[in-house]
Amino acid sequence: MKYCGVIVNNESIALDKLFTYRIPENLRGFVEIGQHIKVPFGKGNKLKDAFVISMFDECENTEKLKEISDICAREPVLSDKNIRLINLMRKRYLCTYLEGIKLFLPRGLLKGKREKIKLVLYSNNELHGKYKEEKYASIYNTVKENVAKYSRNELSKEFDYSLSSINTLVKHGFLEIKEQRVNRVDERTFPHLPKKNLTMEQLIAIEEIMTSKRNEFLLHGVTGSGKTEIYMTLVEKMLEKGKQSIILVPEIALTPQMVERFKGRFGKDITVYHSKLSEGEKFDEWHRVKQGKVKIAIGARSALFLPFKELGLIVVDEEHESTYKSDSDPKYLATEIALIKGNIENCKVVLGSATPNIETYYKFKRNFWKIISIEKRVDGAEMPEIELIDMRQELENNNKSFLSAKLYEEINERLEKKEQIIIFLNRRGFSTFISCRKCGYVFKCSNCDISLTYHQKSGMLHCHYCGYKESSTKICPECGSNYVKYFGLGTEKIQDEMEKLFPKARILRMDHDTTRNKDAYENIYSDFKNKKADILIGTQMIAKGLDFPDVTLVGIIAADLTLNLPDFRSNERTYQLITQVSGRAGRGAKEGKVILQTYSPDNYAILYALNYDYHGFLEEELKIRELMNYPPFGRVMMINIYSENENMLIKGVHEFSHKLKAYYGGKYNILGPCPSHISKIKNQFRWQIMIKGNIEYADAFKIKNMVYDMSKSTYNKIKVGLDMNPYNTL
Ligand code: ADP
Ligand code: ZN
Ligand code: ZN
Numbered sequence: 005m006k007y008c009g010v011i012v013n014n015e016s017i018a019l020d021k022l023f024t025y026r027i028p029e030n031l032r033g034f035v036e037i038g039q040h041i042k043v044p045f046g047k048g049n050k051l052k053d054a055f056v057i058s059m060f061d062e063c064e065n066t067e068k069l070k071e072i073s074d075i076c077a078r079e080p081v082l083s084d085k086n087i088r089l090i091n092l093m094r095k096r097y098l099c100t101y102l103e104g105i106k107l108f109l110p111r112g113l114l115k116g117k118r119e120k121i122k123l124v125l126y127s128n129n130e131l132h133g134k135y136k137e138e139k140y141a142s143i144y145n146t147v148k149e150n151v152a153k154y155s156r157n158e159l160s161k162e163f164d165y166s167l168s169s170i171n172t173l174v175k176h177g178f179l180e181i182k183e184q185r186v187n188r189v190d191e192r193t194f195p196h197l198p199k200k201n202l203t204m205e206q207l208i209a210i211e212e213i214m215t216s217k218r219n220e221f222l223l224h225g226v227t228g229s230g231k232t233e234i235y236m237t238l239v240e241k242m243l244e245k246g247k248q249s250i251i252l253v254p255e256i257a258l259t260p261q262m263v264e265r266f267k268g269r270f271g272k273d274i275t276v277y278h279s280k281l282s283e284g285e286k287f288d289e290w291h292r293v294k295q296g297k298v299k300i301a302i303g304a305r306s307a308l309f310l311p312f313k314e315l316g317l318i319v320v321d322e323e324h325e326s327t328y329k330s331d332s333d334p335k336y337l338a339t340e341i342a343l344i345k346g347n348i349e350n351c352k353v354v355l356g357s358a359t360p361n362i363e364t365y366y367k368f369k370r371n372f373w374k375i376i377s378i379e380k381r382v383d384g385a386e387m388p389e390i391e392l393i394d395m396r397q398e399l400e401n402n403n404k405s406f407l408s409a410k411l412y413e414e415i416n417e418r419l420e421k422k423e424q425i426i427i428f429l430n431r432r433g434f435s436t437f438i439s440c441r442k443c444g445y446v447f448k449c450s451n452c453d454i455s456l457t458y459h460q461k462s463g464m465l466h467c468h469y470c471g472y473k474e475s476s477t478k479i480c481p482e483c484g485s486n487y488v489k490y491f492g493l494g495t496e497k498i499q500d501e502m503e504k505l506f507p508k509a510r511i512l513r514m515d516h517d518t519t520r521n522k523d524a525y526e527n528i529y530s531d532f533k534n535k536k537a538d539i540l541i542g543t544q545m546i547a548k549g550l551d552f553p554d555v556t557l558v559g560i561i562a563a564d565l566t567l568n569l570p571d572f573r574s575n576e577r578t579y580q581l582i583t584q585v586s587g588r589a590g591r592g593a594k595e596g597k598v599i600l601q602t603y604s605p606d607n608y609a610i611l612y613a614l615n616y617d618y619h620g621f622l623e624e625e626l627k628i629r630e631l632m633n634y635p636p637f638g639r640v641m642m643i644n645i646y647s648e649n650e651n652m653l654i655k656g657v658h659e660f661s662h663k664l665k666a667y668y669g670g671k672y673n674i675l676g677p678c679p680s681h682i683s684k685i686k687n688q689f690r691w692q693i694m695i696k697g698n699i700e701y702a703d704a705f706k707i708k709n710m711v712y713d714m715s716k717s718t719y720n721k722i723k724v725g726l727d728m729n730p731y732n733t734l
Contacts (some may be wrong), residue, residue, distance in 0.1 A: 005032070013053040024063060037087070057101070086311075096340075096701060098726050107306070112286065142165075143163075143165050156174075194263075206378075213238060218373060221374050222365065222374070224365075232321070235319045238352070239300055250307055254325035260529065266302055270300055274298065275300070289310075293312060305330060308338055308345065315349045317351055318342045318352070320339050320356065392610070393411065394602070414559075419509055424537075424552060425539045425558075425559065428561065430562075432457075434500070435493075436493065437490075443480060450472070451685070461496065461517070506539070511538070533552055547584045555591065558597075562603070564602050567604060569681075570733065641695040641696075643725075645693070646691075647722045648688055674695050681734040711726065
């Protein structure tokens, strides 16, 4: 082929297209689709990274074409299938080619990262002559016992040998230095875990998945129904067929048990791939996968894009979790990509959850895809009973504490029986709202339109959005009175109060603030597991995947916290969160119980959650979504517009919205413009426009270009962000 279409590594949206280059004689026959190459670009013909997307022999206007300069690596970095997926993502999530391509590559690649090489020592000729003396012999023998393990410096440091003696031995050929590729990832191994005898339900599910002609499966099973065992057996079956598997988990740091179980079962065939890895570590793991050294990836959503050649299985565990939606461009949904990828690569896709995402469930029903339900826990235990406490009633009974009388009593009972307790509140900090009772002044962050949270440990008021801190005060900065009061409740305050209420109990807290340091999460987790504490207080961090057999009571302090957000998914979230937190109780032989406190006892999400009635909730929720034309019945396109210059922003937003309504007002429902729920973050003012309806991707694409034109021309201080079916509308 004589010509190729390439995507050049360039951030500009205007350049989001294929550029045609000529393939010079000397490179013909060497260029392949998906290769990483260098091309001269722009006026100065600066060399830039680029990727070959298409190749052809015929082309018009060839006189002006530039030639590609070089091929960076023979082996393509993108496969045909990857490129198909990138094209689809560009359409569906309104991203650029380059944003799509970058998902498939380790960041280090474009920055010229190389594999890490260490110069290690080998023992060579036997010692003779004067080199047999002790000082040389001990060095020589150490190397002989540890061939290819140490570099010269390491050896010298570790055993206190003189570097010059080591060098002497090298110089005379007794020791030899060779290059060795080292892996930057710290390999932790876990004790071997034997297979379990599978239950009938597990066997049936596996049989169904392995033999069905279709690729899509929704595994709807209560917590503890043995889904993870099913995943592991599927992975094993794929290994037998020489195929690889990707297991996605919502957040690696919060699922240590999952990694432990997989590593225990499959050893070092696994990579654990997530955002906490350094650039170098990611680079190495990506190469290990590419070279076929890794058969299984467990990871966050980014693991979906690892370069496996013979993918057999993708599992998305806890598929309803919002961490599967990317919060940076492209704002893709990993569950959706998993299904598309399953189609492109012809591999099995298993989405697992006790509370499937409403849109997922609906999609499976509509397409007649297979939904496998497991309604019983493996050990036969029942899901714990959930008792609802109306907190308004508590107030009437003159109980002003955050603990209802019932929860207080149940906690005491468990403490006496030496059983463990989990207390859940989805908000951290001490007081979450500080205001002056005289003039009504509210303490807010000066960079963000967000009320500050008091943290007792630091004695400061914190902004949870930008990290701003100021010292706490009793004097109102507005009126000078000393009527400043601290309202609201966070996990820090709960711990403080519970320590007073239950002085004998040993209490741990797990939230963002207590798990900042490395290993803090694992320490809290293992302390609680080893019964070094009676009560664990935490945010949604404790809702996921934890399995503590001695927990017999879960207290949900305020079940309505997620309800009052302006988000069409808020009821769904509430349902999921209650079900998940409740699943932490009664996982062992002892019966569990959940006390759910709320100020909204009539809310349907809460009522259905009380009975674990997923289908009841689903039906009710679908009615509302349909009525309001929200997903899965319509699409929502969110246009977020930001600027530090508020006047320009308001002017620009209105002008744009006028134009948008003139074009599309008849076809779609256009809401706004209005300030976002959080109207300022980090000194950026924020407005939004929401488009609802059966939005066609072609229209979405045109709208995208309209917004970018606006932000580029007149309003160059305005930034825009687009989100199809957003998970965060605040
Ligand atoms: P899920 O992923 O659905 O929450 P798990 O796979 O974690 O369920 O299983 C819950 C518990 O039951 C785990 O402790 C697991 O080791 C155990 N388990 C799963 N399958 C079996 C089995 N077939 N026999 C015995 N124990 C099992
Ligand atoms: Zn005041
Ligand atoms: Zn702030």
